[in-house]
Amino acid sequence: MTTAPATEEATPQHDREPRRYDVAILGGGVIGSGWAALLLPTGNRVTVITLRADGDDRLRAAIRQQIAASPRTGSCDNMGRLTITQSQDAIAGAAVVIEAVSEDLQLKQQLFADVADRARADALLLSSTSTLLPEDLGAALPSPSRVVVAHPFNPVHTIPLVEVVTGETATDDITSRARDFLTDVGLVPVALGKPIAGFVANRLQTALLRESIHLIQEGVATARDIDEAITESIGLRWAAIGPFLALHLAGGTNGVRGWFDHIGRGLGAGWTQLGNPELDEQTIETVIRQTETGYPQDLGELTAYRDERQLRILAARGTATQHHPEEKP
Known part of the structure; x- marks a missing residue:
């Protein structure tokens, strides 16, 4: 399968050099592995916390496969920055904690309550939910608005958009830091003006x-x-x-x-x-x-077909001669 080069569309422009982060991901399914595949090639340290004791080899293989199909710069050489564990101890040192478990409100609420007890006071707490609102997710926290929804699209390592949803009492600092992180890792954050079920x-x-x-x-x-x-x-x-x-x-x-x-x-x-x-x-x-x-066709074959077509579209957009009206050539 052809891997397209990094593009302007997939890698937003920065006024500063992108930062590198220590990130803990809760969940090793499709979305969790997609986050890892997005983060690793650009030098971030990633710990995936999974409940599956036998999932290490499977998860590493899935992440490698997704990195190979990524439009962003980097390579599988950064797999050395990946840790897979069942322990939540890694949360304590993470600058960013990303929840990527199934759409179960009670499960997510319990996870965020546990995370808040273990995480740094300044750690970003992000949820990958596609349906739930941030203050519901953070209901068990002293400050529910600390949880920010960062809803990516599948496949996470390919699609640039991430929807950012904050609680009505969230501070500008939390919103700004979430957007900075998401931009630094190569996504295009779109912040909602107010929370709404299902987002945009x-x-x-x-x-x-x-x-x-x-x-x-x-x-x-x-x-x-x-x-x-x-x-x-x-x-x-x-x-x-x-x-x-x-x-x-x-x-x-x-x-x-x-x-x-x-x-x-x-x-x-x-x-x-x-x-x-x-x-x-x-x-x-x-x-x-x-x-x-x-x-x-086999689902694996269809997945490769999807990824290649999406990568070609991203590459074409990035090499277009006409820039977005708000962009400088």
Whole structure:
């Protein structure tokens, strides 16, 4: 598989040299190993704390495989900076603690309570949750707003976005330090203006998935057809620009104002025609069957296919001759 070079998109620009961190990761699953694969190549020290006594070799192999498919600089030579353990003692020396366990609120709350007792007073406490709010996660802490959601996207080592969600009483210092860390390790943090369940990208993704399942349910298109319709049109566009810049460019000389004057006024009427499918057993089975039929290949082969295409897109964005309007050439 071809590994693309580091890109401007995947490696944000800094006004200072990126720092290196001692990081403890709670959980060695897909997200935990993805965090490790993101952090190790650029010289951070990483300790993965896992409950599996027999998971050392498996986890190291998974991290090596992900590093090999990473768009960021570095190599597997930094695997010497990785420690895998079942002990939480490593938390005491970590500048950053990242929780990456299953979406179980009580489990996460207990973990953060334990972490707060062991961690440095100035340690960043980050959660990888994709659904839960920060002050709920930190409910057992003296200061619940100490927990910051840093929601990455799978695969963590490839997708640049990380959503940052802080509690309503979080200090500017915590928010700033979280953003600095995430930028230093090569991610693109987007901070939400206020907490909301599902955050931003997952809510948008869910809206698209809901309509996609509706189209399958109505027999309009198959799962494979819908994938192709997206990747060959709006997906390609959105890899370059977001939906609102797309509207701005579609409105002629008046930009987005022109778009709303000529097309956008009827947008609300179209919303009433969108589906709200019931996820009954028949619908679920239909989606599963169509997806498995449309993609009969081994999952490992499909993963490699996904990673290579994403890396090529990142590389293309990074070598584009035109810069983002806010960027300097």
